[in-house]
Amino acid sequence: MKFFDREQGIGKDLALLGLVFGVLYFQFLGRLPLIDPDEGRYVEIPREMLERGDFITPTLNYVKYFEKPPLHYWLNAISLAVFGENEFAARFAGTLCGLATVLLTYYLGRKIYDRRAALISAGILGTAGGFLVLARINYTDMTLTFFLSAAFAFFMLASREGAEHRGRNYCLFYIFMALAVLAKGLIGIVLPGGVILAYLAFTKRWRLLREMRLGTGILVFLAVAAPWFVLVSLRNPEFPQFFFIHEHFQRFLTKVHHRYQPPWFFIPILAATLLPWSPFIPAALKKGWQEHKNGDALYLLLWAGVIFAFFSKSNSKLVPYILPVFPPLALLIGNWFREATSAAAVRRHGIAVGSLLLLLGAGAIGYPLVAPKPEVAVVDGAIVGGLFLVEGVVALWAGRTGNPFTLFASLGVAGYLFALAAPPVVYARMVDKSSVKTLSLALREKAGQDAKIACYMTYEQGVPFYTHRRAIVVGDRDELQFGSERGDNTGWYLDRDQFHRLWDSGDTVFATLRRRDLSTLQQSVRTPVRVVAVQGKEKLLVCNREVTGTVGALK
Incomplete structure (x- = not known):
């Protein structure tokens, strides 16, 4: 307790937190292969940027790819240039954004509460199992989460009564909002706009619209966000319709991306990913509502609530979408721990959390x-x-003491140790099902430059990254559909019959495929299908020529 109450500069605390959680977040980051499809996709695009020297028009498997803006790709390209083309570099930028979000949570907590609440809030976010796991995977969502959270944080600091450095903080708000747009699109405007509008409506502080320096702010925002959108549209006239209409409005309003989940989808997801702290959410929300008249608590409630409601309403849902609600919830839970005075309430929560964890165990x-x-x-x-x-x-045990600090510290240490030990098991399981590194390395070794390489019925995102070669896509083009229809891609996107003719043509052909598709290929071609490599239980590399040495075993 004395450590938390000791007066200490923000810089020293940030350095300490950076060290403690840096070990947790970056340990063995490059040990395991890329997890497809996301990690392969989001490192191959920047690899192609570096190879082509074009940082305006993103490409995937060497065709135009406009589903996301470029900020995450740019950060990954810098990482690849610094650390080399490997798994550590692929994950570094996203993991750094995750760690930066923990530090940002401390900084905001220090400004609106005190050092104790700030450290507790950062500890809660840093040891939340799901947040850690998602931070160590190459997703665009963690990059968005940091820049979006920074925008929310600096608006909060600028808009408080008697705020210091108001102009600087509003400027940072516009800059980070622009970077959030460059990270994942219009969501970087929509979510801050929705939260701020709701905040103004609840508090009746409409005068903030004058204080926000909207004219200057819009210029700052456009100076950061607009250049890429202008350049990519000039070079690719088809970009605006695809990006703004198809990737935003249709994604939110329709089921075009086949990611529909029921409205309650994120409730169990949040409960699981914020463990061991999620059982404290109801008490933290209740306390926040009781204190909502002070403005800070209301803003945090709206920050979490509007984002949660927005993605729950969306017809496109994926687990990482929920990440931006973690920082405000961590702050609300941290404040609950800071001000908890009822020993009986602490004991109840200790029993509830302990029982849940025992059940999960x-x-x-x-x-x-x-x-x-x-x-x-x-x-x-x-x-x-x-x-x-x-x-x-x-x-x-900690709950029985009735001391909120003892409960937090005990759960925090246990959560930290859990986060050190459990993720390698989780990642290894994901890799076994999703990676194609073994197959790709076999391709690099055994497929000469004259051989053709293909992905049969399922496009394996990691193949181009590991092989540095373009792959023929057979069957459903999925997210490559748009790009494959632009330019001359003859011979690169085939239906099954076309590929079967290629297999029997006399050219040397290697193909990755799932076990379920092996019999279809065997029954559709005359040339024998030879298994060259096996990865996990489902993924195979086959060839229409005799190849020395099989990697793995067909079980």
């Missing part, structure tokens, strides 16, 4: 033992389940 251990085809190995389930059990026991 028992489930993780028991599931592989009873499931007919468990997705988790017995050893992996025992490791993760055992860690949950330890956390549960710690929570029950």
Whole structure:
């Protein structure tokens, strides 16, 4: 407790937090192969940017790709240039944004609360299991989360009564909002705009519209965000319709991307990804509402609530979309811990959290033992389940003391240790199902420059990155549909019949495919299908020529 109450400069705390959580977030970051499809996609695009020397028009598998703006690609391109073309470089920028979001949460907590609340809030966000896992995967969403959170934070600091450095903070608000747009599109305007409008309506502080320096702010925003949109539109006249209409309005209002989930989808997702802190959300929200007249609590509630409602309403839902609600929730929970005075309430929460973690631990251990085809190995389930059990026991013990600091510190340390030990198990399981590194390295070794390489029925995003070669796509083009229809891509996008003729043409052809598609290929061609490499239980590399040495084993 004395450490949390000690007077200490913000810079020293940020350095300490950067060290403590930097170890957690960057440990063994490049040990495992890329997890497809996202990691392969979001590192191949910047690799092609570097190769082509074109940082305006993104390409994927060497065709135009306009689904996202370029900021995440640019950051990854810098990382590739500095660290080389490897898995660590692929994940570095996104992980750095995750760590920066933890530090930003501390900084905002220090400004609106005090040092104790700031450190607790940063500890909560930094040890939230789902946030850590998603920060260590190459997603655009963590980049968006940092820049969007920074925009929210600096508006909050600028708009407080008696705020210092008001002009500087408003300027930073516009800059970070522009960067959020460059990270993931119009969402960088829509979400801050929705939260601020709701905040003004609740507080009746419409005078902030004058204080916000809208004229200057718009110029600053456009100076940062507009150049790329202008340049890419001049070079690619088809960009505006695809990016703004198809990728924004149709994505939100329709099921065109086949990512529909029910409106309640993010409730269990949030509960799982914010463990071990999610059981404190109801109490933190209640306390925030009780204090909403002070403005800060109301702003944090709207920050979390508007974003949660927006994505819950959207017809396109993926787990990482929920990331921007983590910082305000961490601050609200941190404030609950700071001001908790009821020993009985602390004990209730300790019992609730401990019981939940014990239940999860028992489930993780028991599931592989009873499931007919468990997705988790017995050893992996025992490791993760055992860690949950330890956390549960710690929570029950700490809760019994009735001391909120003891409960936080115990859960924080247990959560930190869990985050050190559990992610390698989680990532290894994801890699086993999703990576194509083994197949790609076999391609690099065995496929000469005259050989053709293809992805049969499923485009494997990591193949071009690991091989530095363009792949023929057979069957559904999915997200490559738009780009494949621009320019001359003859011979690169084939239906099954065209590929079967290529297989029998006499050219040397290698193809990645899923096990379920092997029999279809074998029955459709005359030339024998030879297995060259196997990855996991589902992915194969095959060739229409005899190749020395098989990598892996066909089980």
